[in-house]
Amino acid sequence: MHHSGTTHALWLGVHNRRKIRSGLKVIHRHRVGDLEFRRVSELVFVRGRPMAILGWIDVGGMRTPIYLCELDPEKLRRAVTGQGTYYYEALTVDPRYEEVVLATGEHRAG
Numbered sequence: 001m002h003h004s005g006t007t008h009a010l011w012l013g014v015h016n017r018r019k020i021r022s023g024l025k026v027i028h029r030h031r032v033g034d035l036e037f038r039r040v041s042e043l044v045f046v047r048g049r050p051m052a053i054l055g056w057i058d059v060g061g062m063r064t065p066i067y068l069c070e071l072d073p074e075k076l077r078r079a080v081t082g083q084g085t086y087y088y089e090a091l092t093v094d095p096r097y098e099e100v101v102l103a104t105g106e107h108r109a110g
Helices: none
Strands: 006-008 025-032 035-046 049-059 062-070 076-078 085-093 099-101 107-109
Touching (some): 035 062, 035 085, 049 085
Parallel strands (some): 025 085
Antiparallel strands (some): 006 062, 025 035, 035 049, 049 062, 076 085, 099 107
C-alpha cells in the first residue's frame, strides 16, 4: 500500500462499480503533482474502512475502480445536510503523479 493510503482497487476485490456504488460522496482537498484543489469523489467503505474512489477504468465492459485513497475515519465528517455527503479534513494525494523513489535511490516521475 502506498504511504499516502492510496491503493489499487483490484487488490481489494472491488470489481463492479454498480455493485459498490453507495450514493455517498466525499468533498476533500486533493493534490495532483504540485496542484492542490477541492474535489468531490465517490465514497465507499471497504471492510468498514472509508475510501475515496479517485479513478475508474473499463475492464471487459465492467466499470472498475482503479485507485482508492484510504481515508482516516477521524478526519471524515458527515455534512450537516445529511444527504450522503461527507467532508474530509485532510489532503488526499493522487499516486499517479507522485515521484517514485526506486530501490537504487534514483527518482522517477510517476
